[in-house]
Amino acid sequence: MVRRTRADMEETRATLLATARKVFSERGYANTSMDDLTAQASLTRGALYHHFGDKKGLLVEVVKQIDAEMDQRLQLITNTAKDAWDGFRRRCHAYLEMALEPEIQRIILRDARSVLGGASPDSQHYCVESMRLLIDNLIQQDVVTKTNSQALASLIYGSLAEAAFWIAEGDDGNERLEQGIAALDLLLRGLLVKQ
Amino acid sequence: MVRRTRADMEETRATLLATARKVFSERGYANTSMDDLTAQASLTRGALYHHFGDKKGLLVEVVKQIDAEMDQRLQLITNTAKDAWDGFRRRCHAYLEMALEPEIQRIILRDARSVLGGASPDSQHYCVESMRLLIDNLIQQDVVTKTNSQALASLIYGSLAEAAFWIAEGDDGNERLEQGIAALDLLLRGLLVKQ
DNA sequence: TCTTATTCATACACTGTGTATGTATTATCA
DNA sequence: TGATAATACATACACAGTGTATGAATAAGA
Numbered sequence: 001m002v003r004r005t006r007a008d009m010e011e012t013r014a015t016l017l018a019t020a021r022k023v024f025s026e027r028g029y030a031n032t033s034m035d036d037l038t039a040q041a042s043l044t045r046g047a048l049y050h051h052f053g054d055k056k057g058l059l060v061e062v063v064k065q066i067d068a069e070m071d072q073r074l075q076l077i078t079n080t081a082k083d084a085w086d087g088f089r090r091r092c093h094a095y096l097e098m099a100l101e102p103e104i105q106r107i108i109l110r111d112a113r114s115v116l117g118g119a120s121p122d123s124q125h126y127c128v129e130s131m132r133l134l135i136d137n138l139i140q141q142d143v144v145t146k147t148n149s150q151a152l153a154s155l156i157y158g159s160l161a162e163a164a165f166w167i168a169e170g171d172d173g174n175e176r177l178e179q180g181i182a183a184l185d186l187l188l189r190g191l192l193v194k195q
Numbered sequence: 196m197v198r199r200t201r202a203d204m205e206e207t208r209a210t211l212l213a214t215a216r217k218v219f220s221e222r223g224y225a226n227t228s229m230d231d232l233t234a235q236a237s238l239t240r241g242a243l244y245h246h247f248g249d250k251k252g253l254l255v256e257v258v259k260q261i262d263a264e265m266d267q268r269l270q271l272i273t274n275t276a277k278d279a280w281d282g283f284r285r286r287c288h289a290y291l292e293m294a295l296e297p298e299i300q301r302i303i304l305r306d307a308r309s310v311l312g313g314a315s316p317d318s319q320h321y322c323v324e325s326m327r328l329l330i331d332n333l334i335q336q337d338v339v340t341k342t343n344s345q346a347l348a349s350l351i352y353g354s355l356a357e358a359a360f361w362i363a364e365g366d367d368g369n370e371r372l373e374q375g376i377a378a379l380d381l382l383l384r385g386l387l388v389k390q
Numbered sequence: 391t392c393t394t395a396t397t398c399a400t401a402c403a404c405t406g407t408g409t410a411t412g413t414a415t416t417a418t419c420a
Numbered sequence: 421t422g423a424t425a426a427t428a429c430a431t432a433c434a435c436a437g438t439g440t441a442t443g444a445a446t447a448a449g450a
Contacts, residue, residue, distance in 0.1 A: 009397065009447085030225065030310070033437060045438085046399045054439070114309030115225070145381055148374035154361035155354040155378055162353020163346060179343035183350055186340055190385025204416085204428060228406055240407085241430045249408070 013051045015041045020062050025103040029059055029111040056115060063112045070098060070108075071126040078134065085143050088134050089188060092160060093181055095127070099164030100177070109161050128157050144191045152191070159187070208246045210236045215257050220298040224254055224306040251310060258307045265293060265303075266321040273329065280338050283329050284383060287355060288376055290322070294359030295372070304356050323352050339386045347386070354382070 019041040023032050034045050034055055052058040077094045081087030098104055132153040138144035163184070167176040189195070214236040218227050229240050229250055247253040272289045276282030293299055327348040333339035358379070362371040384390070 012397080028309075034439095035437075044399050047397075049439070050396085050398060055437095110309050114223075114305050147378045147381055150361065151358060151371065151374045151378040152381070154358045155375070155382060158357020159350040159354035161357065163349045165353075166345065166349035176343075176346065179346045180350070183342045183346040186342055186347070187350060187382045187385050190382050195390040207428080229408095230406075239430050242428075244408070245428060250406095 012043065012047055016043065016048055016051060016058070017061060017065060020058050021066065021103060021107070024059070024062060024111065025106045028106060029055075029115055059107075059112065059115055063108060063116065066104060066108055067126045070095075070104065071130055073098065074127065074130065084134070084138055084141060085192075088138060089185070091131070091134065092156065092184060092188065095157075096160050096164060096167075096180060096184065097177070099161055100168050105164060105168060109164065128153050131157060138191075142193055145193050156188075159184070207238065207242055211238065211243055211246060211253070212256060212260060215253050216261070216298060216302070219254070219257060219306065220301045223301060224250075224310055254302075254307065254310055258303060258311065261299060261303055262321045265290075265299065266325055268293065269322065269325065279329070279333055279336055280387075283333060284380070286326070286329065287351065287379060287383065290352075291355050291359060291362075291375060291379065292372070294356055295363050300359060300363060304359065323348050326352060333386075337388055340388050351383075354379070 016038070019037055023037050023040060034048055038045050038048050048058065052061060074091055074094055078087040078091050081090055099109060132149045135144060135149040135152055139146055139149065163180045167180050170176040211233070214232055218232050218235060229243055233240050233243050243253065247256060269286055269289055273282040273286050276285055294304060327344045330339060330344040330347055334341055334344065358375045362375050365371040
């Protein structure tokens with residue numbers, strides 16, 4: 001295979017990342033061999049180890065990419081809300097729906113935690129951090145009762161992730177999603193200063 | 196090595212389970228080789244594959260054992276509470292503290308989810324199921340607002356697990372634990388019928 | 391154009407899983 | 421009790437997968 005321009009080379013990295021997202025979300029990180037993965041991208045392991053160091057390094061970059069995309073998508077939703085509290089709630093709902101997507105559920109919520117570490121290890125921190133900032137705002141505006149925003153963000157983030165698994169488990173269309181959102185709203189209303 | 200009584204044989208299984216709990220929680224499931232594990236138990240892989248089928252089978256049994264123990268410990272706490280709501284809250288607090296224990300955090304919350312599947316796959320279901328029953332009671336007693344108890348149990352269970360990671364991350368003694376419990380109580384009060 | 395740095399492929403060494411096989415001990419039943 | 425079947429392990433092997441070392445081809449810079 002003849003390599004021409006500089007762009008072709010940078011494309012290699014992007015191709016590997018895209019293939020990894022696809023294969024990881026289909027078969028999972030542990031069940032994916034780097035031979036198969038690179039073959040699907042019409043490359044060899046040489047390219048992969050050159051660009052990412054090792055298998056874990058590839059996963060780290062995949063997680064970073066997905067996390068950044070999620071954060072972007074969530075920002076859009078928050079920005080179009082009528083007020084801070086409404087934006088916060090809608091962001092939670094949106095996160096719950098996004099967590100149903102196979103790619104996010106398998107790579108971010110399942111494999112990344114086990115392979116990369118416990119509490120969102122540097123990567124996948126965008127989303128939690130964004131939520132923490134939102135909470136801080138709400139506390140300053142005296143909408144939400146004063147509390148540690150990191151603790152609260154962790155609690156909410158975790159609840160959404162676990163609920164997403166439960167929703168995805170069921171095959172009853174949107175029923176579980178609606179029930180999840182309803183239960184979530186019960187929890188969230190506890191945060192309000194004015195009940 | 197000469198094998199004598201029937202009890203000696205049943206002990207083999209127990210020894211392997213105990214060793215697995217120890218080694219899995221120290222190094223993690225993926226980083227543990229079955230050669231090392233069995234050697235630590237003064238056995239060989241033959242014994243392991245005979246009793247548990249494969250590596251994953253061993254993890255399943257380990258998870259079952261730990262989950263049952265957790266549920267037992269939590270039952271004690273719930274039973275000594277003054278009323279149902281108090282018992283529920285104390286159970287949540289207790290779960291949060293238990294989730295800080297390295298063995299539970301590493302094996303149940305990290306590795307088991309990735310290896311065994313998304314939403315607590317049959318095993319590790321005791322705890323969530325117990326919580327669901329508690330919630331159902333509270334709803335029937337008109338203490339908690341009517342909602343889907345499975346959804347709510349998932350949300351709470353997930354929030355506790357994620358918060359536990361955040362707490363364990365910090366090295367500030369009990370500070371994060373207390374902040375976590377405070378934030379949790381904010382969320383939980385939203386469930387009450389009478390605010 | 392010559393040199394150096396990148397980019398990737400190929401080949402190899404090593405680790406780890408799972409399975410097949412063999413052996414010793416225990417249970418079953420005549 | 422002795423013979424047979426079943427169980428409980430150990431040993432040996434095949435194979436897949438990771439990571440590394442090496443080398444070739446291309447691009448970048450002087």
